[in-house]
Amino acid sequence: MPENILIAIAWPYANAEIHVGNITGSYLPGDIVARYHRLKGNKVLMVSGTDSHGTPVTIAADKEGKPVEEVYKEYHNGFLELFQGWGITYDLFTTTHTENHFRVSQAIFLALKENDFLYTDKSMQWYSPSKKRFLPDRYVEGTCYICGYEAARSDQCDNCGNVLEPEKLINPRSKEGGALELRETEHFYLDLSKLEPNVKDFLTKRQSYWRDTVIGESLRKIESEGLKPRPITRDLDWGIDIPVEGWTEAGKRIYVWFEAVIGYLSATIEWSALPQEHRDDVSGGAGDTTSSAEESTNRDPQHSKSRQKEAWREWWINPEARQFYFIGKDNIFFHAAWWPAQLMGAGDKFLKIFSPSPLPSPAGEGESLTLPYDVPANQFMNLEGQKISGSRNWGVWGRDALTRYDPDALRYYLTVNMPEAKDSDWNWAEFVARNNNELVATWGNLANRVLSFCYKHWDGHVPTVDESALRPADLDLLGAIENGFNTVGAELEAVRLRSAIGETMKLATAVNQYLDLNAPWRDIKTDKDSAALTVFTALKAIDSLKILFSPFLPFTSQKLHGFFGYETPLFGEQYIEEIKDSLGTHNGLRYRAPSALTSYPKGSGGSSSPQDVSRPEVEAWKPSELKPGQKLNQPGPLFKKLEESVIDEERARLGK
Numbered sequence: 335m336p337e338n339i340l341i342a343i344a345w346p347y348a349n350a351e352i353h354v355g356n357i358t359g360s361y362l363p364g365d366i367v368a369r370y371h372r373l374k375g376n377k378v379l380m381v382s383g384t385d386s387h388g389t390p391v392t393i394a395a396d397k398e399g400k401p402v403e404e405v406y407k408e409y410h411n412g413f414l415e416l417f418q419g420w421g422i423t424y425d426l427f428t429t430t431h432t433e434n435h436f437r438v439s440q441a442i443f444l445a446l447k448e449n450d451f452l453y454t455d456k457s458m459q460w461y462s463p464s465k466k467r468f469l470p471d472r473y474v475e476g477t478c479y480i481c482g483y484e485a486a487r488s489d490q491c492d493n494c495g496n497v498l499e500p501e502k503l504i505n506p507r508s509k510e511g512g513a514l515e516l517r518e519t520e521h522f523y524l525d526l527s528k529l530e531p532n533v534k535d536f537l538t539k540r541q542s543y544w545r546d547t548v549i550g551e552s553l554r555k556i557e558s559e560g561l562k563p564r565p566i567t568r569d570l571d572w573g574i575d576i577p578v579e580g581w582t583e584a585g586k587r588i589y590v591w592f593e594a595v596i597g598y599l600s601a602t603i604e605w606s607a608l609p610q611e612h613r614d615d616v617s618g619g620a621g622d623t624t625s626s627a628e629e630s631t632n633r634d635p636q637h638s639k640s641r642q643k644e645a646w647r648e649w650w651i652n653p654e655a656r657q658f659y660f661i662g663k664d665n666i667f668f669h670a671a672w673w674p675a676q677l678m679g680a681g682d683k684f685l686k687i688f689s690p691s692p693l694p695s696p697a698g699e700g701e702s703l704t705l706p707y708d709v710p711a712n713q714f715m716n717l718e719g720q721k722i723s724g725s726r727n728w729g730v731w732g733r734d735a736l737t738r739y740d741p742d743a744l745r746y747y748l749t750v751n752m753p754e755a756k757d758s759d760w761n762w763a764e765f766v767a768r769n770n771n772e773l774v775a776t777w778g779n780l781a782n783r784v785l786s787f788c789y790k791h792w793d794g795h796v797p798t799v800d801e802s803a804l805r806p807a808d809l810d811l812l813g814a815i816e817n818g819f820n821t822v823g824a825e826l827e828a829v830r831l832r833s834a835i836g837e838t839m840k841l842a843t844a845v846n847q848y849l850d851l852n853a854p855w856r857d858i859k860t861d862k863d864s865a866a867l868t869v870f871t872a873l874k875a876i877d878s879l880k881i882l883f884s885p886f887l888p889f890t891s892q893k894l895h896g897f898f899g900y901e902t903p904l905f906g907e908q909y910i911e912e913i914k915d916s917l918g919t920h921n922g923l924r925y926r927a928p929s930a931l932t933s934y935p936k937g938s939g940g941s942s943s944p945q946d947v948s949r950p951e952v953e954a955w956k957p958s959e960l961k962p963g964q965k966l967n968q969p970g971p972l973f974k975k976l977e978e979s980v981i982d983e984e985r986a987r988l989g990k
């Protein structure tokens with residue numbers, strides 16, 4: 335029975351270029367886990383988008399002298415380009431500036447209000463008399479009253495990490511210049527103290543399998559400091575209207591921290607409303623596929639359309655669904671404490687407000703929203719021993735790196751160096767060494783050497799051997815590789831990706847050792863039958879390793895898949911779709927499942943039960959079933975060896 339897996343990835347702010355630290359922190363691990371579950375035949379939905387609201391974006395717009403909308407779209411479109419280049423396969427990467435996200439966020443707000451988890455209170459806020467407006471936190475800087483750091487924001491100190499009270503800031507100054515005064519302002523607060531027992535219970539239930547770093551930054555922090563109320567509105571004119579009369583007119587909007595996390599839910603709902611592409615409609619175009627996809631199970635187009643629109647429930651009103659949140663360590667509390675509190679506080683009121691006449695939920699359970707299953711947050715990645723910094727140009731930037739390196743070479747290094755338990759460091763010498771010694775020498779050469787040898791000596795075909803004649807050493811190797819689907823799979827299930835790729839590379843080493851011992855290049859002259867058995871065994875092992883490596887190295891795995899002569903792709907493809915609503919047009923990055931790219935036999939990878947309409951996939955996470963005599967395609971190298979000179983060239987770019 336396929337599982338519903340939601341892969342929820344951090345929303346990048348529309349004010350900075352994405353660097354390798356961001357990529358290894360959340361986007362890449364999310365994509366690896368999504369690809370693994372797709373190969374397993376699970377129903378995966380991977381969502382995120384650009385965080386278009388909030389002061390980082392308005393500050394960037396002020397600085398560039400452009401409308402906020404223009405600035406967020408520039409960054410957003412850059413992100414789409416980057417994710418396509420790196421193969422980060424979102425089912426939908428959208429933005430928070432959509433009509434749908436506004437509606438969903440307002441419904442969560444109202445549900446919390448009706449459930450009595452909101453109250454209003456007055457506080458002091460910095461005000462600019464010359465601009466005649468309140469200045470949001472990031473517009474005011476001063477000295478931290480806790481640690482003495484001189485460039486603290488009025489609401490938070492980036493040095494000691496504490497949340498600050500604006501009126502206590504020492505020596506406050508406006509980033510725009512001009513005088514400042516404290517004035518009283520009124521805001522809505524989420525009463526998190528009321529929800530503290532629920533959040534503690536939620537975390538305690540997950541303590542046994544969550545990363546210790548994440549439990550430390552959530553459960554243990556709440557145990558020592560408690561959960562305090564937090565404002566969810568602010569004085570700003572860019573953002574989501576407050577669904578209470580008079581508040582928007584007073585120049586207030588929903589606070590970005592409160593609405594951006596709601597994006598995981600709203601993006602899923604937006605995805606449900608978009609046209610879908612499935613295996614049953616491969617002959618048709620992309621436009622009217624919602625109804626044709628359902629023809630096999632239901633011929634009433636109106637009914638099927640509304641059911642597709644409700645497909646989001648499979649990940650959100652379903653206690654069996656598993657949600658994974660991929661974020662950096664600075665976002666742990668948002669996702670492990672505040673976000674579950676929002677979901678629990680909204681409860682079943684959300685559905686009543688958002689969608690008053692719903693269809694029954696798939697599991698037939700209560701109508702509460704599904705809570706996070708895991709928050710496998712990563713630590714940070716530094717660069718050559720220093721913090722990555724945009725202002726000092728101390729970084730390896732995602733789009734720029736792709737102009738000089740292949741995506742799988744970058745993905746490999748970021749996976750073996752992923753900051754899962756502690757901060758890690760990008761080092762150019764290590765990048766070159768691991769590319770050349772592991773990716774090229776251990777794995778790439780293995781695949782290329784065996785395929786080329788076979789292609790040449792067996793006339794472009796897999797040797798026609800009798801599989802019952804395989805010798806103990808052949809069977810031992812294939813048994814070890816087969817077991818890799820369990821061991822590597824278990825590591826991927828638990829989001830231990832460094833260990834998962836390390837296990838896989840060890841298996842590639844085992845194949846190299848097997849070839850050294852059995853030397854088909856020697857046997858070919860004296861005993862071609864023996865060489866055939868060795869080559870067949872090695873090819874079968876490589877064909878399996880291709881699957882084990884594919885969540886990490888999707889581009890080269892697909893290439894290798896083609897050398898083996900397979901026509902059905904391993905993964906689907908990404909594409910950009912223009913989406914219109916009352917706020918205008920935004921581009922969404924989407925994913926077309928492999929089943930929509932080719933005509934698989936019906937029924938493969940699961941039945942055609944009604945639930946399958948949302949994500950039909952084909953199960954591929956299993957050992958190779960390579961057939962003797964299978965026709966191969968002309969093989970070639972998978973990876974490029976890098977010159978040592980790369981190290982100095984790259985280091986010379988830093989800090990310029």
Ligand SMILES: [Zn+2]
Pocket residue numbers: 478479480481482483486491492493494495496
């Ligand atoms: Zn401080």
